[in-house]
Amino acid sequence: MKRLIFALPGDPDTRTGGYLYDKRLSAELRVLGWSIDLLRLPEVLANPAEVPEAERRLGAIPDGLPVMIDGLALGLLPEAAKALAERGPLIALVHHPLAEETGLTPGQVDRLRDLERAALRPAQAIVVTSPATARSLTRNYAVGAERITVALPGVDPAPLAEGTGSPFTLLSVGSLTRRKGQAVLLRALEQVSFVDFQLFLAGSPKREPEEAKRLQILAEDHRHSPRINFAGEVDEGKLAQLYRAADLFVLPSFHEGYGMVLTESLAHGVPVVATTAGAIPETLPPGTARLVPPGDHAALAATLETLMTEPLDYAALRTEALAVRDHLPRWPETGLRVSRLLERLL
Template identity: 45%
Template sequence: MNRDLFFAYPGDIETRTGGYGYDRRMIAALHDLGWNVEPISLGEGFPDPSMAQLANAGHILSELPDNALVLIDGLAFGIMDEWAAQESGRLKIVALVHHPLALETGLAPERRKALAARETKALAQARRVIVTSHATAAELAANYAVPTEKIAVAIPGMDPAPLSIAGGDPPLILSVGTLTHRKGHDVLIAALEKLRDLAWTCRIVGSKTLDPDVASALERQVARSSLGGRIELVGQIDDPRTEFSKADIFALASRYEGYGMVFAEALAQGLPIVGCATGAVPDVVPAGAGLLVPPDDPEAIAAALRRLLESPETRIAMADAAAIAGASLPSWRDTALVVSDALEAMP
């Protein structure tokens, strides 16, 4: 089989999010497996491009030769339904869906409905669909008319990492996630306000530039809380593994996750977890390794954190369970093998 692959993504592949991190690692790991991978940027604006930006992305892909195999990141592909309908007979299109666009937090009902309709039409043109979790696979089968036999689940890989040294005095709560509404940092901060009576510090690591309005609102929320000396909005860090290694608890109040790579990273470094039972998070975090509560519930997040802060024995037991679960996570080579097999089985 021809092992030439075009890997298309929106914007800048060096963007520090879990989705772009997955793309970077797939390109490298597929290359190591013998694929000739050519990365292609589809330009800026996604998932809300202007008409000109959308047309330019389509033009870039339409320049590919007949029968070219192209894997397209869903952040762009989900709204490229018209282009996909025009080119699916000429190109071998594979979609990579981190999570459906319509499940982004905060969308108006009309916008959500329109995105779901467009992504459904786009996915119908793909010969294979790669997803990063079993939860997303189930979502696409149930609500996006994607036959299960077209779906391959390639769970994100994990690099070996040192276990947390923990034992902070006061305990350090770590949260890692881009400062966007979906990541629920506002819920975490509201929960921390209910824990003034306990000793702790919190570092929230994540880019402030992808949604400056949310970042500014979080800064104001911290200022109003009078906890600015205990809560730090750190911003983006190129390698957050050093942050995990110094933390005692990992907490992220995401409103939805298509997978949640940072939860897997917390497991790999042996951190007890507080999160929300939404999307794929319950699939990633075993019951013994963390406490999962309903989304958008500061009281529940506060209660879970209080339990871990007040009971070092519980923290240690959950940290041990996390480390065991983390040791069983796939490597990036394992993930790339799933993708490679799916590509090789293309009709």
């Protein structure tokens, strides 16, 4: 039997891009004949005091079994990584390097980069979700390209968005964190003067509670406050409703290792406004999005106002989004790519 231990921190049902990737990858591997043993680890990134407990759980894995560890945990566990690699195949799954999170001090960046570099060193293989992350690991983490497999996230076919047009409906999906740039979006919309719009922000406030509180305060003081709606962490059905009603998707992130919500938007035929950060320019097919520099709320405001007030500009973007719906990456391709890697290692 093809058996894999898949270790990840916290609740596997958390609705973020990384956890959804882990869940769908596991499902596709099962379809391909793999038995997946899910091993839950403590959230060591949020609570480093839990590192010994994570090491204990990983140390209890029987010798010889292949082990894949999500980078949110692996990056803090270099000693456990070294020990596991001596007992069987070790695969790292890196969505984006921990040191590339927004809001870290220079000291935190250096510490995380050193830890993750040490944790990745013994891994026989490293799965990443974008070519941009692969380049970052090669450039900043001394990882040879021959150890890296790029397995792009897939996207499911989706119903065509109907939009509303009046008011013009903006949708942004992502945990309420500094990296996702919701504060930049709110500042940009302060500068939008005469457009009839509404904004839905869908995402959990739990990952960075202080940032979530700051966004609530910004929204309450906003000149357009009645038009700003916090949807919270939504389930799959509610998210589909939000996509269906959207005219434009906005993701003003400071970094993305891929950005699964971008291709999900395109699957619904919803065009995108995003930034030039991380993997975003490579994730979005040409012509489907307008990109601005991360953190530039003036450029974001100008782009949004143009698309909301110039029907021909918006129609051109929407046409391109509709054209790519049937040509986006699919989950079976993701699973097959990782399955072939695992078979080679065994």
